[in-house]
Amino acid sequence: MEIVIDSDALIKLTKSGAKELITECFDVAIPERVYEETVTEAEGYPDAKEIEKNIEAKRIVVKEAQQEEKGEMAVLDLYRRGDYDLLVSDDRRFLKHLAVDGIPYLTPPFLIVYLLHTRKISKKYAENYIDNLKMYISEEEYLTAIEEVLKWAK
Secondary structure (H helix, E strand, O other): OEEEEOHHHHHHHHHHOOHHHHHHHOEEEEEHHHHHHHHHOOOOOHHHHHHHHHHHOOOEEEEOOOOOOOHHHHHHHHHHHOOOOEEEOOOHHHHHHHHHHOOOEEOHHHHHHHHHHOOOOOHHHHHHHHHHHHHHOOHHHHHHHHHHHHHOOO
16 A cells, blocks of 8 residues: 655654554655655754664655645645655645545544454454554544454454
8 A cells, every 4th residue: 555644653663662663564755845844844853863874774765746736635645646655644624625525545643543453464463553653643543543442352
């Protein structure tokens, strides 16, 4: 499955330790603007170094997008022009826009839930990754995601 990720989601997945898993299970692309936001403009931060390592190893591919002024718009442009299955974002306003336009998306915790449902990871790993995301997401999103994990395979 091919996914395109915005800056906020990529940073959250990196901080939670789930980015490596995501780059193993999906073909991941980001637009140049997201690269700038997460690596170039964040130089010196551990997250930036981790993301850059994945790019150098070709686990994350940087693509040119026509809409480069804001990361989310560049992600949407890349999705519309490419052959991607879904977007990954955590920006509430952007997600509302995607929902209205019928564009498939997942937030970082529900990307983990998806991996559980497709049996790419165990319930224990899904719970651990979502717990690691807890401090970066809303309480409501955390509770909904962890509930989904806990009811899985009962």
